[in-house]
Amino acid sequence: MLSAFLEDAAHFPGGHAAGIASPSSESEVADVLRSASAVLPIGAQSSLTGGATPMGEVLLGTSRLNRILEIGSDWARVQAGVTLADLDAALRAVGKYYPPAPTFTGAFVGGTVATNAAGAATFKYGTTRDWVRAMTVVLASGDARRIERGGVKASSLVPVPTYRMPAVPKNSAGYFAAAGMDLIDLFIGSEGTLGVITEVTLRVLPRRPALCHAFVTFADRSAALAFVAGLRRASHAVAVSAIEHMDARCLSILREDGVDRQLGVPIPDDSAIALLVTLELPAGTDAEQAFDEIGRAHDGSPPDTPLVRLCRMLDEAGVLERVEIAVPGDSARAEQLLAVREAVPASVNARVGRAKHAIDPLIAKTAADMVVPFDRVGDLMTMYDEEFARRRLDAAVWGHISDGNLHPNVLPRSYSDVESGKDAIMTFGRAVIAMGGSPLAEHGVGRNPVKQALLGELYGDRGVAEMRAVKETLDPDYKLAPGVLFPRR
Numbered sequence: 001m002l003s004a005f006l007e008d009a010a011h012f013p014g015g016h017a018a019g020i021a022s023p024s025s026e027s028e029v030a031d032v033l034r035s036a037s038a039v040l041p042i043g044a045q046s047s048l049t050g051g052a053t054p055m056g057e058v059l060l061g062t063s064r065l066n067r068i069l070e071i072g073s074d075w076a077r078v079q080a081g082v083t084l085a086d087l088d089a090a091l092r093a094v095g096k097y098y099p100p101a102p103t104f105t106g107a108f109v110g111g112t113v114a115t116n117a118a119g120a121a122t123f124k125y126g127t128t129r130d131w132v133r134a135m136t137v138v139l140a141s142g143d144a145r146r147i148e149r150g151g152v153k154a155s156s157l158v159p160v161p162t163y164r165m166p167a168v169p170k171n172s173a174g175y176f177a178a179a180g181m182d183l184i185d186l187f188i189g190s191e192g193t194l195g196v197i198t199e200v201t202l203r204v205l206p207r208r209p210a211l212c213h214a215f216v217t218f219a220d221r222s223a224a225l226a227f228v229a230g231l232r233r234a235s236h237a238v239a240v241s242a243i244e245h246m247d248a249r250c251l252s253i254l255r256e257d258g259v260d261r262q263l264g265v266p267i268p269d270d271s272a273i274a275l276l277v278t279l280e281l282p283a284g285t286d287a288e289q290a291f292d293e294i295g296r297a298h299d300g301s302p303p304d305t306p307l308v309r310l311c312r313m314l315d316e317a318g319v320l321e322r323v324e325i326a327v328p329g330d331s332a333r334a335e336q337l338l339a340v341r342e343a344v345p346a347s348v349n350a351r352v353g354r355a356k357h358a359i360d361p362l363i364a365k366t367a368a369d370m371v372v373p374f375d376r377v378g379d380l381m382t383m384y385d386e387e388f389a390r391r392r393l394d395a396a397v398w399g400h401i402s403d404g405n406l407h408p409n410v411l412p413r414s415y416s417d418v419e420s421g422k423d424a425i426m427t428f429g430r431a432v433i434a435m436g437g438s439p440l441a442e443h444g445v446g447r448n449p450v451k452q453a454l455l456g457e458l459y460g461d462r463g464v465a466e467m468r469a470v471k472e473t474l475d476p477d478y479k480l481a482p483g484v485l486f487p488r489r
């Protein structure tokens with residue numbers, strides 16, 4: 001039983017635990033915190049940072065805190081162990097929608113709040129932080145606290161750090177800090193180090209939009225970047241909520257694995273990049289209406305709608321023949337297009353796993369999660385290409401291009417590729433910071449030594465010391481998630 005919980009999705013090595021507790025109420029959570037000397041709260045353990053891998057603590061599993069308590073007109077109050085998929089199903093049943101979900105919908109609400117998860121739709125909707133109205137958190141002492149947004153300032157409880165966070169759409173680099181900040185923002189993104197979140201009230205949208213997806217390949221990367229820039233500028237008119245990208249290596253991997261044939265999504269051999277664009281059309285738009293608009297996009301007087309505007313932009317970019325569209329209501333086609341994007345990390349992770357077994361057990365996922373202001377995305381792509389080529393590393397890059405958030409992943413053929421990849425990531429991190437971005441965009445810091453080093457690069461020793469001062473005010477004995485964010489003293 002315990003052995004099933006010794007690793008998170010980062011496959012961080014060496015996981016071991018003193019035991020596991022699965023409380024089903026806030027008071028049982030408090031009992032665990034009062035009786036154990038080291039506790040690691042976990043959700044679905046989909047962390048990509050090792051933050052949900054135990055290193056000798058008692059695991060505090062939240063899977064039994066899984067009740068959806070109440071859904072209001074534009075909010076939902078849920079326990080921390082509710083999965084995003086279950087939340088979505090409950091909201092769907094009443095026509096409502098929670099937009100900022102990350103790609104992995106098995107994640108628990110508590111885990112997404114603890115990591116301030118972001119997703120494809122961050123471009124339109126921001127990160128999890130923007131959707132949290134209230135929470136209940138049990139502190140290391142076992143005392144529970146209900147925190148409402150706007151209710152209490154963080155400075156009433158802790159010394160607020162003075163570092164300035166980069167001005168990018170997502171940043172999951174340790175504790176949130178801003179002058180006059182709300183207490184609730186301290187706990188969002190604190191990665192289990194300051195308290196156990198047991199209940200959350202989330203803002204939700206009162207109506208579900210009708211989603212339309214377009215998968216398009218470009219033979220020329222700069223043409224694709226110009227197209228993305230145009231879509232961002234026209235995002236309201238075209239109703240864009242997300243633009244995902246996959247580079248040429250991702251696409252060759254998909255072809256090698258036959259994903260294009262299985263899913264019936266053509267990927268021409270000359271593709272330098274693919275984009276997956278999501279539009280949010282007015283609730284109720286159906287397939288018939290969408291096909292009618294697409295059909296009339298070229299006649300003399302097409303209706304001026306988001307879908308027609310998108311078709312026009314694709315035509316102007318010369319890629320109308322390279323587009324696959326899933327219109328609202330065509331859930332089978334939507335699933336195929338989304339599956340292409342989801343197959344990329346799955347195929348890359350499978351290759352890393354095979355290399356680990358066949359070549360060297362020390363081989364591990366070697367990847368980064370960096371975000372830059374959008375006007376620097378072209379520079380970021382060029383830097384990734386040049387540095388990987390200089391080091392003779394095989395690598396694939398994909399991500400949430402509408403936010404300027406790109407994930408470079410090494411495909412290691414030896415352990416020395418892993419070491420070289422880590423050095424490359426540190427180089428990228430320093431350059432990204434110099435560009436005004438964040439080297440820790442959405443996955444957090446966790447126990448990953450490279451990510452912890454990047455946290456130091458971003459805020460300096462003083463910034464990390466200020467984070468420790470927050471930690472030690474609330475949890476002087478490092479009872480909660482010791483070793484996550486920074487090594488324990």
Ligand SMILES: Cc1cc2nc3c(=O)[nH]c(=O)nc-3n(C[C@H](O)[C@H](O)[C@H](O)COP(=O)(O)OP(=O)(O)OC[C@H]3O[C@@H](n4cnc5c(N)ncnc54)[C@H](O)[C@@H]3O)c2cc1C
Pocket residue numbers: 008009040041042043044045046047048051052062080101102103104106107108109110111112113114115116117118119120191192193195196197198345442443446481484
């Ligand atoms: C295929 C895949 C795709 C992904 N896509 C995205 C993406 O698009 N965007 C993104 O941001 N992330 C993504 N992730 C990473 C991961 O899904 C997120 O970080 C997610 O928010 C973690 O949720 P979880 O329930 O699995 O938490 P866990 O992994 O169990 O825990 C994560 C951290 O939160 C802490 N924690 C968990 N629950 C609580 C709680 N109740 N109280 C206090 N602390 C807690 C843990 O101690 C740990 O530090 C992806 C992961 C995978 C495997």
